[in-house]
Amino acid sequence: MADLYRVLPEEMDVLVTELGQPRYRSQQLLQALYHESPKKVSDLHQIPSSMRDALVKDGYMIGPENEVNRVISKDGHTTKILLKFDDNALVETVLMQYSPSQDKTHPRSTVCVSTQVGCPMGCVFCATGQMGFEKNLKAENIVSQVLHFSDILSQRGEHVTNLVFMGMGEPLANYDETIRAVRLLTHPRAFGLGQRSITISTVGIIPGIDRLADEDLQVKLAISLHAPNDELRRKLVPTAGPNSVGDLIAAAKRYFKKTGRRVTFEYALIEGINDSIKLASELACILKGNGAHVNLIPMNPTAGGFQRPDRKKVLAFQQVLRNGDVNCTVRVEKGAEISAACGQLRTDMIKKIR
Numbered sequence: 001m002a003d004l005y006r007v008l009p010e011e012m013d014v015l016v017t018e019l020g021q022p023r024y025r026s027q028q029l030l031q032a033l034y035h036e037s038p039k040k041v042s043d044l045h046q047i048p049s050s051m052r053d054a055l056v057k058d059g060y061m062i063g064p065e066n067e068v069n070r071v072i073s074k075d076g077h078t079t080k081i082l083l084k085f086d087d088n089a090l091v092e093t094v095l096m097q098y099s100p101s102q103d104k105t106h107p108r109s110t111v112c113v114s115t116q117v118g119c120p121m122g123c124v125f126c127a128t129g130q131m132g133f134e135k136n137l138k139a140e141n142i143v144s145q146v147l148h149f150s151d152i153l154s155q156r157g158e159h160v161t162n163l164v165f166m167g168m169g170e171p172l173a174n175y176d177e178t179i180r181a182v183r184l185l186t187h188p189r190a191f192g193l194g195q196r197s198i199t200i201s202t203v204g205i206i207p208g209i210d211r212l213a214d215e216d217l218q219v220k221l222a223i224s225l226h227a228p229n230d231e232l233r234r235k236l237v238p239t240a241g242p243n244s245v246g247d248l249i250a251a252a253k254r255y256f257k258k259t260g261r262r263v264t265f266e267y268a269l270i271e272g273i274n275d276s277i278k279l280a281s282e283l284a285c286i287l288k289g290n291g292a293h294v295n296l297i298p299m300n301p302t303a304g305g306f307q308r309p310d311r312k313k314v315l316a317f318q319q320v321l322r323n324g325d326v327n328c329t330v331r332v333e334k335g336a337e338i339s340a341a342c343g344q345l346r347t348d349m350i351k352k353i354r
Helices: 009-018 026-034 049-057 139-154 169-188 206-215 232-238 244-259 277-287 311-323 344-354
Strands: 065-072 076-087 090-098 108-112 114-116 135-136 160-165 200-201 220-224 263-271 295-296 327-329
Touching: 009 026, 065 139, 090 139, 108 139, 108 327, 139 169, 160 169, 169 200, 169 206, 169 244, 200 206, 206 220, 206 244, 220 244, 232 244, 244 277, 263 311, 277 311, 295 311, 311 327
Parallel strands: 108 160, 160 200, 200 220, 220 263, 263 295, 295 327
Antiparallel strands: 065 076, 076 090, 090 108, 114 135
16 A cells, blocks of 8 residues: 655656546645645545545555544643554654744744654663664655644644654654655645755764755754763763764764755753763863854653753853853753653553553
8 A cells, every 4th residue: 555645746746647637636636635634535525536546446545643642731832642553653743832923923833753663872861762763654654743733733723834853763764754754745736844944853873964965955954962072972872973973063064064054953951961061161162163053952851860950050051152152042841741752652651551
């Protein structure tokens, strides 16, 4: 069986003509798929029944994703769902909303998607990293996460404005499927999200960073650094190489030189581990002058016993970076009370099942 959410618009043109249909049926089909929220091929009333029958006969389907759990933060701005696909894979997706600016009528609505079930990178402070790796997700599974929230938002007159590949898994370890999903979600004939509204986050797959620079995409790149030196980084990210910090900074410079797009370094602040003033000074030293931006992330507590620093320490860390001429912001906290860190909702559900 082939999922229609895997088919790029150019491929859809070929598919439709091979079915003996006029080419304009391709755009009717794409419009229905990405903007009418069909659940199965029989819901595609915009095309003739004979064409629907032909699609089913040739093995095409709209792969089902079933929502098995939903939690919403007290302020209503963060919604986390657990989706089950037809192979019983459980995947987390999060919607984070921010108040609209003065010139906007709708809130900024960012969907955080997963690219893998579990993760092979093994970061010790990450709930997903500690569950191990199960499988890569297909592009259609990634796309359906976005469309699921798009449907929810459309029912209240809102829409998806931004997309971050920061959920379960390492996007660049599932490179081909991640890029296919990006092209489907940004194609003007498909979902039509602006490329500059997308951020792909990686813990450090350097060949993937270099490949991404050659894709002619205007997406943003975020690199999860978490430490200013290799000794500490290997403790936090066991899969990191012996010179990972230097290698990642060099890869970021190559990406910027080729694309002209500034790279963000993400730094999860962990109480007593990587939040000292000394480490902040070390980080400022290695990043000064390269034009990068640092996003400090006071971590959501996870099962590993790690805790976030208090607000005073976070701001002190930030000030050291700013004093060192490093552009730096602190991520706005979202959904701590609903286990919004990637992997936590799925872990809780698996425990209940067992």
